[in-house]
Amino acid sequence: MRPVSKVLLIAGAPPAEPAVLEHALGQFAQRGAHVDLACYFGPEDAVASTVPTLFFGPPADHGPHFRRTAQRRRTKGGRVWLYAGHDARLRRLARAAHVLVALDPDAVHTVWQFAQRNRRADARFGLAPALRAVDERAARPFARALADLCRVGPSWAVVRAALKRRVKVAAVRAAVSTAGDVLCRGLLPVGRLPGRRVGSIAATLHAELVGTGRFDQAIRLDEEWARRVADPRVAARLRCRAGQTQLRAGRAPRDLDGALSAGVAVADDLHRAGEAGRAAGMLVTAMNLAFHRGLHFDVLSSPLAADPARFLAPLRRSTAMAQLTASRGRARNAAPLPTDRPARLLFVTRDNDYFLRRVVDHYAAEPGVEVRFHDIFTDEVARRLTADPAKMIQDVLSGEPTAYGDRLDEWLAPQLAWADTVFVDWCLAPAAMMTLRDPGAVRVVVRLHSFEAFSLWPQIMDFTRVDDLVFVSDHLRDLTLDVVPRLRDADAPRTWVIGNAMDLAGFRQPKADAARFTLGMVGFGSIAKDPRWALDVLRLVRERDPRYRMLLIGDAANAGHSVAAGYRAAFEADLAELGRGGAVEVLGRTDDVVGALTQVGVIVSSSVRESFHCGLVEGAASGAVPVVRDWPFFAGRAHGARTLFPQPWVVGDPRAAAERVLAVTATEATWRQLGEAASAHVLSRWDWPVTRREFDQLLLGDADRGAWPMAVPDSRRAAGTVEPEASSPTR
Structure with a gap:
């Protein structure tokens, strides 16, 4: 009797040719194989009705830590594995499968991970290799059964990683107990340990303390270790993190100006030493504290609005910030709109077109205008390009080509080659990204709504590459010019005040x-x-x-x-x-x-x-x-x-x-x-x-x-x- 093979197909995206998949499913059925399909997309994109289908994604109860972990996975394949590995139903299917199949590149890493945990299974990429694997198992059933007996259990690498993780969790939990907290803050020889080791241990202990709601202990740990550690870079990071934790715990930072000044000073030292990447990372650490929502949004007053010059003084003293914000200009002015063809308007936003949709619809209906609308969030490449401000800052501070810059040039060049005018809604990451390169003859228009003035993005932008900056009110323009004094320079963009596009008659x-x-x-x-x-x-x-x-x-x-x-x-x-x-x-x-x-x-x-x-x-x-x-x-x-x-x-x-x-x-x-x-x-x-x-x-x-x-x-x-x-x- 022909043995039954259990096949698990994993899809990271809807297949480009569903008919091919349906045909292959028929081939599996003819061979007597039992097939399950796991899909990293919603049921609305279902592609097969003849096999059991499991749809997986973010867990229903996933919290902020899980979401942050997902955001750090820069590739879709990494996110697919993150969610697949947390789905108990899918893990059960993977343990029982004889053949694990990746239907697309986004699923390859997940199949490899499952194969490390189920070494009896054959791992394949594509439908044709999967069918051959089923045939091979059927042709040599006794030999395969014997081989499977020799490959029971996960690989040693998986076992070792699990053991290390369990030991680490146990050690951390012991360390953050009442006695352990005193031990870590008072007796551990922090000053004699390498700075990198201190930072790693402190990060682990801090995460456990915050995760269990012990904010006061986490703050004391960071502040104490910051005073004792010899490495100023680690000390600055600890001080900034202590400030952020105080805000998260519902109180004002005890030494906000000192933490910001320490972070900026370290960034300047790294910049002078030619370490552009580390300098950029430290600047972002300091600015994440300076522009934390707990200082400006979750409160009834803001130190930035009350006295911008005093609040931003540490950043304005920074030599690294001075190079970052120095005017790089453009080779030529933006060209007038063409008269021999329709004007081309490119509208850009990132996951928020609420205030833009009415404007886009209007110009899309105009006979003398060609319109393209680009949501950065729906573009995998552009989303990665705007995800990390440190990469943008490093691209400027390094003064030489970077891998980030190469990817940016590849993505941005076609956009600028098509457009006569680029309108970027919200003065956030997409706007900052646009100013990293000379736009040539393309006119660049940016609209700043409100909360962007309380963010790091206007602080790191080169406004000499923006032709027009649009506000929705005079008082917002006044505040922004106080927060970003460069906007008063001779080479700054023109400023406009135009209300939001609203249909009020209805x-x-x-x-x-x-x-x-x-x-x-x-x-x-x-x-x-x-x-x-x-x-x-x-x-x-x-x-x-x-x-x-x-x-x-x-x-x-x-x-x-x-x-x-x-x-x-x-x-x-x-x-x-x-x-x-x-x-x-x-x-x-x-x-x-x-x-x-x-x-x-x-x-x-x-x-x-x-x-x-x-x-x-x-x-x-x-x-x-x-x-x-x-x-x-x-x-x-x-x-x-x-x-x-x-x-x-x-x-x-x-x-x-x-x-x-x-x-x-x-x-x-x-x-x-x-x-x-x-x-x-x-x-x-x-x-x-x-x-x-x-x-x-x-x-x-x-x-x-x-x-x-x-x-x-x-x-x-x-x-x-x-x-x-x-x-x-x-x-």
């Missing part, structure tokens, strides 16, 4: 009379939105009239272990208190924001910072009366909420906001009149027909480069717009 829908007493917020998940400020306003209003309530539209963020955790807990307590009386309703995420806003009579912006606040403008377009906090990040500056919006909309504190709410809703007639005025104002300023003309001027305007405007004229700003005010409330 938000004008009838509102029920009850909406007059409903305050609303669109988006409240980030700490910067400061929803507790809005709840304070609601409390003050309800002291005068309990009919008022609040509708929160959007998702609440999960702060986890961070400086945001305390705020989030207090906000949840506020919701529980007000929710018991029905004063607050959390609608959550919805695809029908237009419908949700028909219930809102007063739209609130309680944020500490905003670049523009689309949710507020959409609410105003719906006929809700705006109440805007004078955003603290920009209050007192030349531009801010008071210059972006009409003066009566903006208030300084919750009590002033409550008084405005009561005034604008004093009567139904007053409320509807002011709602109509607000809607008319935002539609005349920021509806797509208006901003479309501004984008046309930016991208298709006067071909005489010197005639292009530097920014939107001051006369178009909202400060001079006067809203009719309501009389005092009559109750």
